[in-house]
Amino acid sequence: MPWWSWLLIWSALTLGLLALLVWSGVRLYRKSLGALRGFEALGDQIAALNVDVSPRPEQFRPAVFTDLAALRHEVEQREAERVHRRQVRRDGRIVRGKLMRNARYVTR
Structure with missing residues (x-):
């Protein structure tokens, strides 16, 4: 093969590579x-909600200087809230289970 055919082949390959890189860059852009x-x-939707998305850390209160009855009441309140949340989730699972068990299969 003559030397100019190699030059033509490599020029075509180089131009093809450059075209591919430009096309990929445009798609990425x-x-x-x-x-x-x-x-x-x-961001506009979050701003429209008018909700503060930054978590606020709880203010530190040393337990040493707090009344023991108040601390006990706070612990009992948290436990009651936890039990209530668990019961609500359990009730939801029971309802979903009954719906699934009593569901009628519709064939098309």
């Missing part, structure tokens, strides 16, 4: 712009 638009829309 467009996708990143789309993702940014999505994040902006999400």
Whole structure:
């Protein structure tokens, strides 16, 4: 093969590679712009909710100087809330189970 055919082949391969890189870069740029638009829309939705998304740490209160009865009452209250949440979840599971057991299968 003459030397100019090798030059032609490698030039075509190099131009093809460059075209592929440019095309991939344009696609990546467009996708990143789309993702940014999505994040902006999400930020607008969060702002519309008017909700503070930053967690507020509880203020530190040393237990040494607190009344024992108040601490005991707080622990009992938390335990009662926990038991209530567990009961609500259990009731929901029971309802879902009854719905699944009594469901009628519809064939199309």
